Amino acid sequence: MSEIIDLTLSELRKILDRKELSSKEVTRAYLDRIQETDGKIRSYITVTEKDALAQAERADKRISRGETSALTGIPLGIKDVICTRGIKTTCGSRMLENFRPPFNAHVMERLLSQDAVMLGKLNMDEFAMGSSTENSAFFQTRNPWDLERIPGGSSGGSAASVGARLCCASLGSDTGGSIRQPASHCGVVGMKPTYGRVSRFGLVAFASSLDQIGPLARSVKDCAVLLEAISGHDSRDSTCLPASVPAYSEACIEGLQDFTIGVPEEYFVEGLDPEVEKAVRSGIEALESMGARIERISLPHTEYAVAVYYIIATAEASSNLSRYDGVKYGFRAKEYSNLMEMYKNTRAQGFGPEVKRRIMLGTYCLSAGYYDAFYKKASQVRTLIIQDFKKAFEKCDAVAAPVAPTTAFRLGEKVDDPVQMYLSDIFTIPVNLAGIPGISVPCGFDSKGLPVGLQIMAGHLQEEKLFRAAFSLETALNLQIQWPEL
Amino acid sequence: MAKITLGEVEHVAHLARLNFNQEETEAFTRQLNDILEFVDKLDALDTSDIEPTTRAIELLNVFRDDEVRESLPVEEATGNAPVSEKGAFVVPRII
Numbered sequence: 001m002s003e004i005i006d007l008t009l010s011e012l013r014k015i016l017d018r019k020e021l022s023s024k025e026v027t028r029a030y031l032d033r034i035q036e037t038d039g040k041i042r043s044y045i046t047v048t049e050k051d052a053l054a055q056a057e058r059a060d061k062r063i064s065r066g067e068t069s070a071l072t073g074i075p076l077g078i079k080d081v082i083c084t085r086g087i088k089t090t091c092g093s094r095m096l097e098n099f100r101p102p103f104n105a106h107v108m109e110r111l112l113s114q115d116a117v118m119l120g121k122l123n124m125d126e127f128a129m130g131s132s133t134e135n136s137a138f139f140q141t142r143n144p145w146d147l148e149r150i151p152g153g154s155s156g157g158s159a160a161s162v163g164a165r166l167c168c169a170s171l172g173s174d175t176g177g178s179i180r181q182p183a184s185h186c187g188v189v190g191m192k193p194t195y196g197r198v199s200r201f202g203l204v205a206f207a208s209s210l211d212q213i214g215p216l217a218r219s220v221k222d223c224a225v226l227l228e229a230i231s232g233h234d235s236r237d238s239t240c241l242p243a244s245v246p247a248y249s250e251a252c253i254e255g256l257q258d259f260t261i262g263v264p265e266e267y268f269v270e271g272l273d274p275e276v277e278k279a280v281r282s283g284i285e286a287l288e289s290m291g292a293r294i295e296r297i298s299l300p301h302t303e304y305a306v307a308v309y310y311i312i313a314t315a316e317a318s319s320n321l322s323r324y325d326g327v328k329y330g331f332r333a334k335e336y337s338n339l340m341e342m343y344k345n346t347r348a349q350g351f352g353p354e355v356k357r358r359i360m361l362g363t364y365c366l367s368a369g370y371y372d373a374f375y376k377k378a379s380q381v382r383t384l385i386i387q388d389f390k391k392a393f394e395k396c397d398a399v400a401a402p403v404a405p406t407t408a409f410r411l412g413e414k415v416d417d418p419v420q421m422y423l424s425d426i427f428t429i430p431v432n433l434a435g436i437p438g439i440s441v442p443c444g445f446d447s448k449g450l451p452v453g454l455q456i457m458a459g460h461l462q463e464e465k466l467f468r469a470a471f472s473l474e475t476a477l478n479l480q481i482q483w484p485e486l
Numbered sequence: 487m488a489k490i491t492l493g494e495v496e497h498v499a500h501l502a503r504l505n506f507n508q509e510e511t512e513a514f515t516r517q518l519n520d521i522l523e524f525v526d527k528l529d530a531l532d533t534s535d536i537e538p539t540t541r542a543i544e545l546l547n548v549f550r551d552d553e554v555r556e557s558l559p560v561e562e563a564t565g566n567a568p569v570s571e572k573g574a575f576v577v578p579r580i581i
Binding site for chain 2: 098099102103194196210239241301303304306307311318322325329330332336338339340342345347348356357361363367374376377379384386418419422433434435460
């Protein structure tokens with residue numbers, strides 16, 4: 001049984017197509033694994049066993065007809081921020097505890113059209129706000145490499161479930177690092193596409209100018225396969241780009257001749273754990289060994305990114321989350337004597353502390369008299385951050401840097417200090433502000449045995465360069481796939 | 487020097503349709519002050535000639551024809567409402 005769950009998506013594809021195993025057998029193996037092991041990790045909010053087995057049966061019929069697509073019969077986990085028709089989509093919040101969307105997100109339509117199998121919905125920080133999954137209203141997800149540590153966030157369930165082999169691959173969402181940071185902490189590959197590459201239709205909104213859905217998987221190629229399946233234009237998201245979708249899996253080629261990688265000095269600063277730096281530097285040497293030219297570059301406005309982000313993201317969130325009013329869907333408070341009280345009691349009881357903190361900050365930044373000082377100022381500095389990247393990509397094909405300043409921290413370590421928690425996203429936020437793609441690839445372990453990720457960034461819609469560099473890194477490091485003992 | 491006072495926090499809470507007890511208001515005031523102090527660093531940059539960015543990717547307005555399309559059936563659209571009746575959302579009396 002353990003063999004099935006060890007397989008990568010690409011390996012599983014071959015075995016399913018050769019009919020050595022059925023999707024039903026593979027799905028059953030994962031459901032058993034979840035039953036046995038997820039009590040320790042707690043990555044799933046909802047396991048959709050019946051639907052998964054029915055879906056696997058459909059996939060098997062399709063495979064027997066010879067009409068296989070890349071994801072047919074592959075068991076996946078989905079972050080609980082992505083709408084699934086008739087299946088609870090909680091966003092990790094009391095507010096949506098019993099919400100069953102009447103429609104599927106665009107990415108779900110794409111997966112289901114290929115007869116991919118959804119095993120269930122994965123835990124997350126409430127409304128994707130957090131860096132540790134400690135803000136889930138339901139329970140704490142744990143890091144498979146050390147159960148006393150956080151898996152990262154907000155896609156903590158998506159990363160931990162892949163790391164603990166509780167699904168073959170997963171989807172997450174990334175607004176300020178929410179795919180890449182947990183991928184780094186759980187030793188898996190996680191990728192945020194170019195803004196607009198993937199439709200946000202059916203992704204519950206947090207910060208609409210930054211949110212993007214992306215894949216988490218065990219290998220770079222698996223990520224590429226998943227991204228290819230979910231990318232492309234959708235008229236229901238007006239920010240979704242009409243650009244054609246290249247065969248990303250074919251971009252996973254080895255070798256970086258005629259390829260320049262910039263290393264920004266601003267990402268190797270005080271606060272970066274020396275062991276993380278060592279692993280990242282060895283990753284950069286590996287990129288060089290594959291033929292890349294390494295160039296020191298400067299992204300001078302990096303230090304302002306977190307401040308910009310916490311104004312822009314909270315401003316957008318305060319507007320987006322005004323829809324939770326206890327009327328149309330979701331939670332409504334039991335006690336109130338008039339409409340205003342109903343709104344206030346509903347929101348005070350339905351949202352957790354971090355969501356309220358961000359709504360408060362965002363509302364303040366947008367309120368009369370403060371707009372110019374905060375939102376406008378932040379939007380201007382955002383322009384400077386974008387210009388930094390534009391300059392860098394004039395002479396570099398990609399940029400390499402750490403994903404997070406430390407490896408996974410202990411449960412509870414930063415819960416009471418929002419600013420410290422926010423700083424754990426310092427290296428991932430600039431990518432969202434600039435709308436460019438970024439990927440986290442495992443590049444080693446620290447002395448505690450915790451995984452470290454290396455981040456690669458590329459220009460708008462340059463996903464192929466990103467995958468080429470990431471695949472070359474993975475090949476050069478040749479880290480034997482290791483699994484945490486559970 | 488506090489950037490945001492207790493009274494302002496109460497005002498913002500009203501704008502955001504939230505309510506807090508005394509203890510929560512004090513905690514939020516403290517934490518919001520920490521965060522605002524942190525974002526103060528943006529003032530070090532002169533941005534007087536810089537255009538603000540609201541979208542990382544330039545897109546022109548996206549239009550579509552205003553035509554009748556299939557939409558959710560009423561019972562599905564109201565199916566998640568905390569209180570609904572005869573295909574309508576029920577709210578406390580307003581007038």
